[in-house]
Amino acid sequence: MKRGKVSTSWFLAWSFFILMGSLIIYIGYRVTLTESSQNRAQIANEATQTVLVGSERAVGDTRIDGSKIISQLQMKDNSISIKKDQVIRDGIMIVLGKDNSMEKHHELKDFPCPVSGNPLRKSGNYYSVSLGSYLFHAGTDYAVAEGAVIRASQGGKVTFSGLDLMLGQKVTLDCGEGWTVTYGGLDNLRVKVGDTIETQEALAQVGIYPGAEGVSDQPQLHYELWHGNEIQGI
Missing domain, CATH: 1.20.5 (Single alpha-helices involved in coiled-coils or other helix-helix interfaces)
Structure with missing residues (x-):
């Protein structure tokens, strides 16, 4: 067991x-x-x-x-x-x-005379009775009716608009490429410095300016054209 x-x-x-x-x-x-x-x-x-x-x-x-x-x-x-x-x-x-x-570049023919009046004097030396000396007249003066509207023969930018002691009221345009145009003997100026003017745009009206030489007892437009430093014949 x-x-x-x-x-x-x-x-x-x-x-x-x-x-x-x-x-x-x-x-x-x-x-x-x-x-x-x-x-x-x-x-x-x-x-x-x-x-x-x-x-x-x-x-x-x-x-x-x-x-x-x-x-x-x-x-x-x-x-x-x-x-x-x-x-x-x-x-x-x-x-x-x-x-x-x-x-197209500007040429002399692109700046035609803005009026058809008779020329009173062209560019050249003229004796000034008031100043007692000769002065160079840089443009051409045209006999125009007083109040005639003067228009830009070529568009450009206004570089001068106001009174000139020699030309009375005048407007100068820079037309580019060295071309400069001056309109003198004016009245009622319609443009100011800095304005851009189109061809045939109204600038002013013809007035009477005293001038320093030549005929000054009748309304006339002074038209002056420069290219660079050279005066251009009209």
Whole structure:
């Protein structure tokens, strides 16, 4: 009986140890499996992040290069568009007769006398009784009815409008390209300094100015034309 009880006890003890050992082994296996899974997940996550970052960099680089390409294409397209517009504008200007290469320059004939009155005196040296000396008369004086409207023979910008001791009321126009015109012996001035005057625009009316030489007892227009530093004959 004792031997049977001992055998049973040993059997139970060994069974307990075997069960506990198996349980310990099973628990260890599960822990190892869990840690391995977590490590694999972390590694997979890191790998995914690496791939995403690399992809973003690649995409970013691609976008930069794409922007450069698009910018270059836009520049070329704009250049072509500008050249096309310039060709169209040049064609329109040529059709309208306004091509810069064919632009007309002022000549003496472009400054005709604004009146048809008889000349009283031309440019030259005249003796001034009031001053007791000779003076150079730079223009031509024309006998014109008092009150006659004087119009610009050529458009330009007003550089002087007012009283001159030698010419009375006068208007001077800068017509460009070195051409300057002065109208003297005027009254009722209609323009002021800084005005831009068109051809045939009214400047003033003829009056009577005292003058320093020649005939001064009748209404007359003093017309004076310069090109650079040279007086031009009328």
